[in-house]
Amino acid sequence: MPEGHTIHRLAARHRELFAGRVVAVDSPQGRFAAGATLIDGRRLIDTEAYGKHLLHHFADELSLHIHLGLYGKFADGELPLPPPVGQLRMRMSGGGHWLELRGPTACEVLEPPAVAVLRARLGQDPLRDDADPLFAYGKVRSSTKPVFALLLDQSVVAGCGLIYANEVLFRAGLAPTTPGRFVTAAGWQEMWDDLRALMKEGVARGRIDTVHTAHTPEAMRRAPRVDRHGGEVYVYRRPGQPCLVCGTAVQRGSLAGRNLYWCPTCQPG
Structure with a gap:
């Protein structure tokens, strides 16, 4: 399972590629189809890492929560989108780049109260400046x-x-x-x-x-x-x-x- 430094690197990478841009989101595999519909066509405001959890914050206070677990992995590249291969949970594109997610433990869209519950159950992240x-x-x-x-x-x-x-x-x-x-x-x-x-x-x-x-x-x-x-x-x-x-x-x-x-x-x- 990736340790916290990997998630912080991913947050920085995704911020660089997509923050401030309207993105297209889908789920070729289908397991994230409902969640993808909620954030498809929205602007990605910022990304955030908290411990081993990754959050993509979208306009209208929706957040994509991802926990890679043991088998989750990301890939990214420049457009055009490659054809979907295998069990592709989520795909995002915009600003000339694409992002693919496979095999995560969690991939879900959360509203602010659920994000607050997630934060409340986590301890202090040494990589965050607000850690105590x-x-x-x-x-x-x-x-x-x-x-x-x-x-x-x-x-x-x-x-x-x-x-x-x-x-x-x-x-x-x-x-x-x-x-x-x-x-x-x-x-x-x-x-x-x-x-x-x-x-x-x-x-x-x-x-x-x-x-x-x-x-x-x-x-x-x-x-x-x-x-x-x-x-x-x-x-x-x-x-x-x-x-x-x-x-x-x-x-x-x-x-x-x-x-x-x-x-x-x-x-x-």
Whole structure:
């Protein structure tokens, strides 16, 4: 599932292509036909990312809400429109460009009250300037859940996914099983600032890199990481390999139903 930085990149891309323009919208697959009719021929005012949710705001206070889930993906290009191929949920065109959406978990048109409900159930998004890390910490410090699970809880931190959760805990030197109530306010603020910086870099670069300069392939004279997720990381999907900092074998486990990776030396429990 795409992490929050990917959704923010998509929001920026779609804003660049369509904001301020009247767009045509249809659903070749048919599953979004009713929703497409509501926004077809309307002006797209702006786009917005909130955690892993993407919103296209149209004239007359209608919003297209998209959650890609595990299988959703976008494609775009210059007009003319290519012929629809396969299960194409939504297609948008205008301003010389087209956009295609396939396989999302959610693709729906919402009115303002429903958008408000969506926002209310989401936590704080580190990539948004209106995020309040202290509000998120209020949920963390009152919880006995492991901090790893809290980072992945979208009602606490919106947009943080598996890679960022594993990596930011390593960089903080914090055991993933640490109960939230044992995380100090100062420790949370440092972790939040680090997560925000890493995710901002992810938006800029289009990939997740979490290693410090001293641990890059060039600095360590090692081969670059080869993985479909790309990026240089400390522990994520590196079980059994030596920690880039101390050399201890990276461990793998399961927590909150998700894959957990950590270094037992750098993150003592």
